[in-house]
Amino acid sequence: MDTALLIDEVRLTPILIADPPLLNTQGVHQPYTPRLVVEVVTRGGVTGIGETYGDGKYLELARPLAAALPGRPVSDVNGLFALADEVCGDSRAADERVDAGGLRGVQTADKLRLSVVSGFEVACLDALGKAVGLPVHALLGGKVRDRVEYSAYLFYRWAEHPAGGERDDWGAALDPAGVVAQARRFSRDHGFSSFKLKGGVFPPDEEIAAVRALAEAFPGQPLRLDPNGAWSAETSLYVAEQLKDVLEYLEDPASGTDAMAAVSAGTDVPLATNMCVTTLAEVPEAFARDAVQVVLSDHHYWGGLHRTRELAAICRLHGVGLSMHSNTHLGISLAAMTHVAATVPNLDYACDSHYPWQTEDVITTRHVFEDGRLTVPDAPGLGVELDRDRLAALHRRWLDDDGTMRERDDAAAMRKAEPEWRTPSIPRW
Ligand SMILES: O=C([O-])C(=O)C[C@H](O)[C@@H](O)C(=O)[O-]
Numbered sequence: 001m002d003t004a005l006l007i008d009e010v011r012l013t014p015i016l017i018a019d020p021p022l023l024n025t026q027g028v029h030q031p032y033t034p035r036l037v038v039e040v041v042t043r044g045g046v047t048g049i050g051e052t053y054g055d056g057k058y059l060e061l062a063r064p065l066a067a068a069l070p071g072r073p074v075s076d077v078n079g080l081f082a083l084a085d086e087v088c089g090d091s092r093a094a095d096e097r098v099d100a101g102g103l104r105g106v107q108t109a110d111k112l113r114l115s116v117v118s119g120f121e122v123a124c125l126d127a128l129g130k131a132v133g134l135p136v137h138a139l140l141g142g143k144v145r146d147r148v149e150y151s152a153y154l155f156y157r158w159a160e161h162p163a164g165g166e167r168d169d170w171g172a173a174l175d176p177a178g179v180v181a182q183a184r185r186f187s188r189d190h191g192f193s194s195f196k197l198k199g200g201v202f203p204p205d206e207e208i209a210a211v212r213a214l215a216e217a218f219p220g221q222p223l224r225l226d227p228n229g230a231w232s233a234e235t236s237l238y239v240a241e242q243l244k245d246v247l248e249y250l251e252d253p254a255s256g257t258d259a260m261a262a263v264s265a266g267t268d269v270p271l272a273t274n275m276c277v278t279t280l281a282e283v284p285e286a287f288a289r290d291a292v293q294v295v296l297s298d299h300h301y302w303g304g305l306h307r308t309r310e311l312a313a314i315c316r317l318h319g320v321g322l323s324m325h326s327n328t329h330l331g332i333s334l335a336a337m338t339h340v341a342a343t344v345p346n347l348d349y350a351c352d353s354h355y356p357w358q359t360e361d362v363i364t365t366r367h368v369f370e371d372g373r374l375t376v377p378d379a380p381g382l383g384v385e386l387d388r389d390r391l392a393a394l395h396r397r398w399l400d401d402d403g404t405m406r407e408r409d410d411a412a413a414m415r416k417a418e419p420e421w422r423t424p425s426i427p428r429w
């Protein structure tokens, strides 16, 4: 073993990044949201970077893993899982419920640990790639496409946060005209040609009207609607019937395998998910019952880039489509998504990305979408560089926070505008 490839040091930097007032069925995004930047430094002096969720329960698991890594080869990414099992222990915060954000499916101790491991896996792959002079996609077996397509991620939103936060010039989008105006700007600025609307915010007929308005504005272009499981099976079937001629897929209309299977049995509109199938344990039943036709992988909670490729193989075997889910994320995670997406032959749909909503980043050069696509980097590692000044500034914001922003809580953010707001029970409609 080349000792230059041994890990010398691991740095964890929690940060808070600005997030606009985007609405979902749970509430609204906070003005700032936590992320964690992982740096892995080798004895040879190469630094690799990764990114994952930054709430306290993730940090709690990341710290012992970071402490256990020095002395291990940066190339041993498969060993990260056993190491995490050994040193992280069970997270007290994890249980089998839908998570606090309520948007990402079950929250098991395993899934939490995998989300942490993913940040380290990406950092190790970045360091390894830089050390041997290969892009991450080459370490994953090589790219099968030069560009990766993303879709516009449309949100109902307010013009500004009710209390504090950064301002932007998007204005409010609370009706079909507002949604179409947002889509036009996404299309003009980034060239996106497929559109996903985050639903579950307004009564279904209003959201049906918004999707209809999109279909009129962008005839024939792929459209998706995602209420994060907020509807009953009956409501889901009603929406599917109303929009069957324009939807590419309906994403998590209802919550849980039973309800999704019932919806799937009653419509030809494909159902996609980043809530019903988010762990390997959920795959057999959901696939056997044909509850979902498209899985939105997320390399964070599936445990990194190699595990994403394993999920892709499982989907390929079962004839289930594959796309990618996104949460509020920065350029490191977008680079990681792009590398793994480039290597997956059966990536059947444009991937989600929140990136255009994120005005702050920790990389020196922002990613630029052209025709809704990112060119797959061929530079060593991820092909992005850390901007240490920005990282320090965003970490300073995290340090200065009194604790309210360090845990993402969309319902708490909503209470700033509606003090009586409680996380709606599901099904909401
Ligand atoms: O279902 C999804 O696509 C997501 O979970 C993405 C995000 O969490 C989105 O819902 C949000 O940030 O409000």
Ligand SMILES: [Mg+2]
Residues within 6 Å of the ligand: 226, 228, 251, 252, 273, 274, 275, 325
């Ligand atoms: Mg979703």
